[in-house]
Amino acid sequence: MQAIISASANETEYVKDSLVTFEKMPILIHELVTIELWNEKIFSQLFKIDFKPKNSFIIYLILYHEATLVNLLETVLFHSEVVISMEDSIYDLIDYIQRKMSHQIRNFQLDREAEKAKIKSIEENHQLSDDPLKELSEQNRKIQFEILMKLYSILRYIIDNLSNLPFGVTNRILNKHDFVMILVQSIDLSLWSKTDKDGKLFKYIENKWKPISTNERFQLTKIEGQIWIALYELLLNPQCLQKYDYTEFKKNQVLKLRSHLNEIVIDQIPNLGHLQRFLEQLAISESPAYKSDLIIEPVAEIYEGIVAKYKGKWKELAKSQANTVLNPDDKEIQEKAKRWTETFSNEVLETLIDEPAKCAECGHPAPKRCSRCQNEWYCRRECQVKNSI
Secondary structure (H helix, E strand, O other): OHHHHHHHOOOOOHHHHHHHHOOOHHHHHHHHHHHHHHHHHHHHHHHHOOOOOOOOHHHHHHHHHHHHHHHHHHHHOOOHHHHHHOOOHHHHHHHHHHHHHHHHHHHHHHHHHHHHOOOOOHHHHHOOOOOHHHHHHHHHHHHHHHHHHHHHHHHHHHHHOHHHOOHHHHHHHHHHOOHHHHHHHHHHHOOOEEEOOOOOEEEEEOOEEEEOOHHHOOOOOHHHHHHHHHHHHHHHOHHHHOOOOOOHHHHHHHHHHHHHOOHHHHHHOOOHHHHHHHHHHHHHOOOOOOOOOOOOOOOOHHHHHHHHHOOOOHHHHHHHHHOOOOOOOHHHHHHHHHHHHHHOOHHHHHHHOOOOOEOOOOOOEOOEEOOOOOOOEEOOHHHHHHHHO
16 A cells, blocks of 8 residues: 555655565565465365355455455555566466466457357356356456556566566566567457446546547557557567567468557557557568577576475365465454555555645645655745755
């Protein structure tokens, strides 16, 4: 909460600074991957052992914790120094993003095929039961979609900093996971838009589905903007241009972007005009020459380590947790709910909002920090000059 409030208010971002100073970013990534594996391995086992929780509150908190971590990462990774501070854990984060995006794209395609075949989609099937776990499963689908929308921004921030990162990161993004294809698919499928039964268009904007008028149809959302900027960098950045292995299939997929680039879109992000010209040139010429280099990439130690440690033990862990932490008595649930409510109360939120900085000379509210010392704040140039004399 503190990180998001500070960033929104353009205040000193103490959380971001602490994560870098105390080298906590790898720990944050470890927590994220742990929750992902809990979701994948433990939560799925709860269905198989026919677990009937007294209350779903605890499981929901665990599922939502993943979204909380992703929200924090989206906020702090805007800053280059935070991206760089991840060190080798950045490989785990990139792998995590690839798994999430690929899974969501696959689910989207399955739902679309189900709709065409006029059979119940995955989402509709989950809504048919009042079973607590199936209800949690539906809530988890919504949480995972929210996470996906945040991951596009996180991926873009990593791509923006490729020149400051080990070359293995570039190779992992371009060739091992081929994020060019993933982003092209995302644009082509338009995962952030949908139409209702009456043909009304909705887009996912600021964590909500909002109706879109005909005049707003081509207005880019933040999510779309992040994807286009990421694609621009991956396709046109000199560091990436010769490192992407174009095949005939990949070339044809990339050329699909031409149908999505029109004057209205380019007016909103003028640099996409360069991308449009690149695509036109690509269509009539040979693909850029691929330069292969010998690269030794670190393994994703966090993910591989957890999987190896608990291999063959997931069902046992699920049963153990079902009898303990996931099935507390009424008193424990009330205490946790009370703590949750108090954490997000208005009184607590107000304590996170810093008072406006004051001018070091006159004491009035000061919007500008001294660029030289980075310590003092001033309301105007005259006060800065006077105080430095």
